[in-house]
């Protein structure tokens with residue numbers, strides 16, 4: 230018999246499985262590429278301190294809030310929020326927070342899938358020995374040809390989406406749980422093998438100096454804001470991914486303990502990624518190239534690096550398998566909120582719901598994919614207006630030369646995610662009665678008061694400042710004050 234607090238989707242086998250799944254969501258392309266680079270170029274050890282502070286002051290309270298809401302609602306984020314607000318007498322509009330989260334997840338997945346497809350393609354290329362002995366120009370032009378070849382991109386994007394749909398369609402137990410319990414250990418083993426290789430054979434001293442040497446002069450307000458923004462993205466917060474995973478955990482698990490473990494593991498994996506990547510970058514004197522925040526760099530630099538090593542085929546293949554796994558375990562957490570909602574509210578079976586959600590995201594991904602091949606907003610709008618019968622090019626602003634990918638990335642990671650994070654903090658910190666959250670979190674009085682103080686004041690204000698900064702409003706306000 231199902232009770233009020235049962236979930237119709239099934240429960241994780243135990244706390245550890247939830248930990249693996251949530252860590253799988255958190256550990257993604259962001260950890261493997263962005264963190265090491267940002268840490269190294271923004272003050273090394275001192276950046277790490279600021280980043281850890283952000284993780285624990287902003288990330289931890291928010292992650293606890295999301296898991297708590299998921300576990301209280303026992304439904305997809307939309308229905309969980311609808312149910313909780315009904316029970317506690319809050320406005321029914323709060324369910325829209327779940328809707329926005331679910332849409333952000335689908336938008337992010339649409340381009341994540343394209344990049345995941347690159348990782349699959351590069352795994353096959355590395356295994357086939359294609360990179361062996363290539364020059365730097367050779368691998369750069371290989372990537373340029375690959376990224377502008379719509380047919381290839383389409384095939385790999387489709388394959389990535391198909392694997393994501395396959396995992397999600399099999400349900401919580403046979404799909405998500407099965408996938409993370411073998412993929413996460415494999416990810417860790419590959420990462421450790423790559424770190425050992427890098428430490429033994431490459432320029433580890435310069436890499437460690439780059440990553441950890443504290444330089445407090447580099448801690449500018451901008452660096453602090455970057456650390457906050459990255460803390461938020463790397464933990465997959467604000468889009469229902471962690472909330473939906475939280476709805477499948479048992480009542481007795483400690484939310485604070487689990488969240489801390491996920492955050493510590495995510496950070497350790499990011500640091501290990503730095504130790505695997507940067508010694509190679511320094512050995513091949515490529516540090517000058519690692520200067521832009523563009524995930525494409527992994528695909529431009531590393532084929533060259535592995536192509537020069539004796540065991541390059543094996544190590545290169547392992548490296549791209551690592552990227553593929555990191556992308557896939559994040560992707561399934563992005564599709565799950567929509568699939569859970571379709572099952573609950575539209576009465577679909579899981580395979581049916583996964584196929585529908587996957588298909589919609591796949592379609593959206595096509596536009597991101599074409600934007601990698603050079604299509605910009607102006608081209609797209611001109612095509613649409615030609616289709617509607619207006620042929621005049623009316624898009625003259627420089628905004629229109631942006632790609633669709635840049636637009637989605639800006640809208641989701643920089644705009645909607647922080648807004649949804651602030652709303653989650655306001656809902657759990659200000660609207661939900663303290664006896665409800667206290668009982669749900671079941672912590673000592675002192676730790677509960679700390680959490681409540683952070684989620685009411687620190688988290689929303691900090692995210693708001695990040696939002697102002699990301700949208701350029703902060704610079705505008707500062708200019709206004711200075712004048």
Ligand code: PHE
Pocket residue numbers: 254255256257258259260337462463464465466468470559560562563
């Ligand atoms: N946390 C992932 C990363 O670090 C990105 C992600 C965001 C994954 C949201 C899932 C959901 O790359």
